[in-house]
Amino acid sequence: MSEHIVTKKQYAHVFVILLILTLTTSWAAYFDLGKLNVVVALVIATIKASLVVLFFMHVYWQTKLTKLVVVSGVAWLALLLWLTLTDIVSRGWLPFPGK
Template identity: 45%
Template sequence: MSDLHHDPANITNPEHHEHHIVGPSTYLVIYGTLLALTAITVAAAFVEMGALNPIVAVLIAVIKATVVILWFMHMKYQSKLLKLTIGAGVFTFLVLIAMTLSDYMSRAWGLW
């Protein structure tokens, strides 16, 4: 009965494509990368960079988030439709942050 609904060409649901299996060695490399980036984050917290401290911290966090999204969430191996959906979400988030910062910086609260 299940063969009745089987779609070997994946025409019915093109967003569902073949699965990609990631080996343990890839996960170990990603784990090491995340540990190294965490160590860099901690080391950067002890270095006085003035106004660049939060920028460096956020940049490292974005790199770590990208690694997690690409490999642990298997985004690297997904369809273009799903990648476009994630990209649209990130773009919307950046627009909202830009609007918030433009409002915040337009006020006479501090020295810009």
């Protein structure tokens, strides 16, 4: 049973939060926070993405099957990034000749 009409008020709340977060992330980029710049930008992007997925895309009210598809999409992306980066990052850790 997926019928759930989200009210315009709920959408408007999410919309305003998304705009505020966009301003915040743009503003934060002007400060040199060292490695934290990446963390701040990606954390804000992930909060925005979660709001869009849960409320604009109605996943919050969806069936368990749909939620499973969403989670597995993200999980496969994580696998792709993780396994690729374990290779890239660990190159040169061991002193093999010719490397």
